[in-house]
Each structure stands twice: as C-alpha cells, then as structure tokens.
Amino acid sequence: MKYTEKRFETAAIHHGYCTKEHLGSLAVPIFQTSTFTFDTAEQGEARFAGQEEGFIYSRLANPTVRALEEKMAYLEEGEAALAFSSGMAAVSAVLVALTKANDHMICSQGVYGCTFGLLQLMKQKYEIDHDFCPMETEEQIRQLIRPETVCIYVETPINPTMKLIDLEMVVKVAKEHGITVVVDNTFCSPYLQRPLLFGCDVVIHSATKYIGGHGDVIAGIAVGTKELMAEIAKTTQKDIGGVLSPFDAWLLLRGVKTLAVRMDRHCDNAEKIVERLKQHPAVANVYYPNAPDHCSYSIYKKQMKRGGGLISFEVKGTKEEAQRLLNGLRLIHIAVSLGDTETLIQHPATMTHAVVPEKARMEMGISDSLLRLSVGLEAWEDIWSDLEQALNQL
Numbered sequence: 001m002k003y004t005e006k007r008f009e010t011a012a013i014h015h016g017y018c019t020k021e022h023l024g025s026l027a028v029p030i031f032q033t034s035t036f037t038f039d040t041a042e043q044g045e046a047r048f049a050g051q052e053e054g055f056i057y058s059r060l061a062n063p064t065v066r067a068l069e070e071k072m073a074y075l076e077e078g079e080a081a082l083a084f085s086s087g088m089a090a091v092s093a094v095l096v097a098l099t100k101a102n103d104h105m106i107c108s109q110g111v112y113g114c115t116f117g118l119l120q121l122m123k124q125k126y127e128i129d130h131d132f133c134p135m136e137t138e139e140q141i142r143q144l145i146r147p148e149t150v151c152i153y154v155e156t157p158i159n160p161t162m163k164l165i166d167l168e169m170v171v172k173v174a175k176e177h178g179i180t181v182v183v184d185n186t187f188c189s190p191y192l193q194r195p196l197l198f199g200c201d202v203v204i205h206s207a208t209k210y211i212g213g214h215g216d217v218i219a220g221i222a223v224g225t226k227e228l229m230a231e232i233a234k235t236t237q238k239d240i241g242g243v244l245s246p247f248d249a250w251l252l253l254r255g256v257k258t259l260a261v262r263m264d265r266h267c268d269n270a271e272k273i274v275e276r277l278k279q280h281p282a283v284a285n286v287y288y289p290n291a292p293d294h295c296s297y298s299i300y301k302k303q304m305k306r307g308g309g310l311i312s313f314e315v316k317g318t319k320e321e322a323q324r325l326l327n328g329l330r331l332i333h334i335a336v337s338l339g340d341t342e343t344l345i346q347h348p349a350t351m352t353h354a355v356v357p358e359k360a361r362m363e364m365g366i367s368d369s370l371l372r373l374s375v376g377l378e379a380w381e382d383i384w385s386d387l388e389q390a391l392n393q394l
C-alpha cells in the first residue's frame with residue numbers, strides 16, 4: 001500500500017472533489033450538458049489549441065465524469081483514469097490504442113467472452129494476432145513472445161475457474177521485452193488487488209460490477225500513465241466515442257463511496273458460503289482463491305487482500321443437476337452479472353461461455369456441472385439456506 005494522502009476508504013469518499021467549488025454541494029453535481037460555452041472566440045480557440053484548461057464538449061471531458069476519473073486513478077494508484085460507457089468500451093479503446101496491423105498479443109487463457117470476441121475481430125479485420133497462454137510459468141509466456149508482441153492481456157482471477165495469474169511474474173517477462181501489460185481487474189476492484197503496484201501498465205474495469213455495485217449501470221474504467229491515458233483520450237476514446245454519461249458517472253461516484261465496506265461484506269459472506277459448500281454432499285468441488293487447498297493460494301497471498309465475492313463450484317452430476325440447482329433457488333437470482341448487492345448465479349457452460357467450443361471450454365476447466373456464484377450483501381445465513389435447500393433437492 002502506497003497511498004500518500006489518504007487511505008483507501010477515505011479516498012473512496014473524498015478524493016477528487018471539493019464541495020467549496022460547488023456551492024457546498026456534498027454530492028458531486030451532475031453536469032448534464034452536452035457542450036460548454038466560451039466567453040469569447042479567442043477562448044474557444046485557446047481551449048481547442050490546448051493552451052487553456054477548461055471544458056469544451058462532453059465527449060471530450062465532463063466535470064462529473066472527471067471527478068470519477070480522478071477518484072479511480074487514485075484508488076488504483078495510477079496517474080490518470082478514463083471512464084467509458086461500458087467495460088467493453090474500455091477494453092476496446094485500450095487494445096485498439098496499443099496495437100496496429102500485424103502486431104501480436106498474448107492473453108490469459110480464459111478472458112471474458114466479449115473480450116474473446118474483440119480479439120477475434122481484431123485478428124480477422126486488422127490482422128492483429130493473439131495467442132492464449134496459461135501463464136503458469138515464465139517459460140510458457142516466453143515461448144509465445146515474437147518481435148511483434150506489443151501487449152500481454154491478463155484477467156486474474158480467471159473467470160469462472162478462479163485460477164490466479166502471478167502479476168509480478170508476468171511483468172518480469174514483459175519488461176525484458178518492452179511489452180505493455182494490461183490487467184482486467186473487474187473481479188477484484190482496487191480494494192482487493194492493485195496491479196499497477198506490481199508494475200503492470202494499464203488496469204481496466206467493467207465498472208458495471210463492484211465499482212457501481214448496485215446492478216444499475218453499465219460502465220468501464222481504464223487507469224494508467226498520464227501519457228497513455230491522454231493518448232487514448234484523444235484517439236480511441238474521442239473518435240470511437242464510447243464515453244460515460246454524466247448521470248452514469250454520478251451513479252458510480254455514489255457506488256464507489258461504499259466500495260471498501262461492500263467488498264469486505266462480499267468477502268465475509270463468500271468465506272462462510274465456501275466453508276458450507278465444501279461440506280455439502282451434493283457438491284464435488286469448490287473454487288475460491290482464499291482457500292489453502294486452492295491451486296493458486298501462494299499467488300493469492302502475494303497479490304490479493306481477500307478472496308472476493310465470486311465462488312465457482314461443481315455439483316455432483318452434469319448439466320442436468322446444475323440446471324436443477326438453479327431452478328430450485330428461491331432467493332438467489334439466475335443472472336450473469338456480478339458484484340451486485342443481490343446474490344446472482346449462472347451456468348457458464350450454457351451462459352457466459354456458451355460461445356466457447358466444447359473442447360476449448362473443457363481445457364479451460366469449465367465443465368457442464370460448474371456454477372458461478374456472485375455472493376451478494378444479504379445475510380449469509382439466508383444465502384446459504386437458499387443454496388442448501390436447492391442442493392438438498394439434487
């Protein structure tokens with residue numbers, strides 16, 4: 001932890017906003033405007049030339065969105081952040097900015113489905129190639145590096161198997177070759193893991209998840225150096241245009257104030273559910289990073305603060321038993337998002353990973369009986385009693 005001015009919990013509430021500059025308004029005002037007026041023609045000219053600070057047009061920058069960006073940069077311990085209209089807008093703006101035709105990327109084996117789709121699209125349309133890599137050893141990564149490799153793209157924990165990738169190890173190899181490391185930190189939020197502290201270059205979030213935290217907004221964030229964020233702001237963000245609306249920025253500012261409190265509760269609840277799932281006779285395997293029997297436990301100890309709110313588990317049986325469990329639930333919702341106040345459960349083989357060919361899916365460890373649970377903020381006893389009664393019916 002390096003925070004210089006304020007601790008995480010305090011910065012999540014106060015950083016990047018001054019009430020005195022806004023008539024004492026405690027909450028950040030929503031600047032619901034498309035454009036900003038100039039006092040004179042000369043002022044407009046100076047703003048466009050970058051000679052004068054100030055707002056021009058909300059696709060380029062907006063004060064409500066700016067407050068969110070400043071807070072997120074601080075929480076991730078980065079120099080600058082950009083906010084986007086979705087996690088995928090952030091992923092695509094970053095990857096398109098970092099690459100050109102004939103470049104190559106190395107990606108963790110198991111990336112979010114639409115990121116997988118984007119990688120295919122970049123390959124087919126722009127000849128930007130990629131390889132997937134388990135990233136368990138330096139050697140596995142080194143073998144895939146080519147002179148054209150410009151980016152290593154990592155998701156950790158990997159969805160939905162919850163395996164972890166050692167960020168320090170990835171950075172070590174990447175730096176030997178001047179390769180940029182991008183990490184999708186959606187599953188952890190900066191409260192549980194801060195990849196920039198391990199030397200990674202860019203952090204991305206689907207802010208739709210833990211950052212927003214209430215299941216009512218679609219948004220994305222990218223954090224990195226001032227130089228790279230400025231480059232993205234004036235190219236793939238401005239010209240492709242997937243910017244965040246002021247109201248959605250306000251929802252995220254509201255959500256992020258309670259991020260630390262929510263994350264601890266997600267983790268407390270998840271730990272309780274993991275213990276009980278492991279003992280239930282209808283459950284075959286449970287995958288959660290903060291468990292000494294987890295395959296990535298040593299990496300967990302090094303780079304995550306706590307285990308997070310996501311648990312994957314296999315029921316004994318196959319797809320039929322997995323679906324019967326979902327259909328037997330009364331409180332927990334069947335839905336594919338995560339990080340919300342409500343506990344959500346999904347069946348990766350037929351939902352988030354349905355597009356992945358069966359062989360590749362099996363290699364990724366996604367069996368037909370695997371379920372992913374996003375543990376919410378309800379009383380853990382109620383979450384467990386719902387799961388237990390559904391498991392007892394199998």
Ligand SMILES: Cc1ncc(COP(=O)(O)O)c(C=O)c1O
Nearest residue numbers: 086087088112184186206208219
């Ligand atoms: C790990 C991860 N990255 C990126 C995304 C894309 O985010 P969004 O749905 O906000 O575009 C998701 C969405 O589920 C995700 O889980």
